[in-house]
Amino acid sequence: MIVYGIPNCNTVKKALDWLKVRNLDYEFHDFKKKGISAEKLNEWCKTFGWETVLNRQGLTWKKLPKDVQSEIDSQDKAVAYLIDNTSAIKRPIVEHNGQAILISFNEDAYLKTLG
Numbered sequence: 001m002i003v004y005g006i007p008n009c010n011t012v013k014k015a016l017d018w019l020k021v022r023n024l025d026y027e028f029h030d031f032k033k034k035g036i037s038a039e040k041l042n043e044w045c046k047t048f049g050w051e052t053v054l055n056r057q058g059l060t061w062k063k064l065p066k067d068v069q070s071e072i073d074s075q076d077k078a079v080a081y082l083i084d085n086t087s088a089i090k091r092p093i094v095e096h097n098g099q100a101i102l103i104s105f106n107e108d109a110y111l112k113t114l115g
Contacts, residue, residue: 001026004036005092012092015105024114026094031086041079044093047100050075053082053090060087 003019003026005012019026044053054072055061061069072081082089094102101113 002029002095003027003092004029004031004089004095006030006032006087009091011105015092015094015110018105018107018110019114022114031089036083036086036089038079038083041082041089042075044100044103045075045079048090048103050078052103053093054078055088055090058088060085 001019001024003012003015005015005028007013007028007030016026016028041053072078090103092103092105093100102109
């Protein structure tokens with residue numbers, strides 16, 4: 001299992017704590033340090049939808065001028081933006097056996113998916 005995110009994010013911390021309490025093994029991918037590929041972002045967009053992968057609730061997005069926000073209106077534009085602005089990726093994203101299975105943190109979804 002791979003957990004993608006950034007370590008100082010409260011939602012990521014909640015997810016990692018949840019996994020640790022249940023002794024579930026995972027590898028952490030810090031996309032601030034390691035980056036993320038367009039291919040991986042496109043996979044996540046296919047699974048969750050680009051509108052979900054793009055975190056419009058975070059400060060990175062909110063600091064953008066409205067005209068720039070309105071220009072990001074497709075998966076291709078969102079992926080191009082997210083490659084350079086990884087803080088705007090909804091997090092964490094959890095993959096199991098190479099498949100994205102969870103985005104963000106919701107305890108009920110984690111229980112249902114991971115047991």
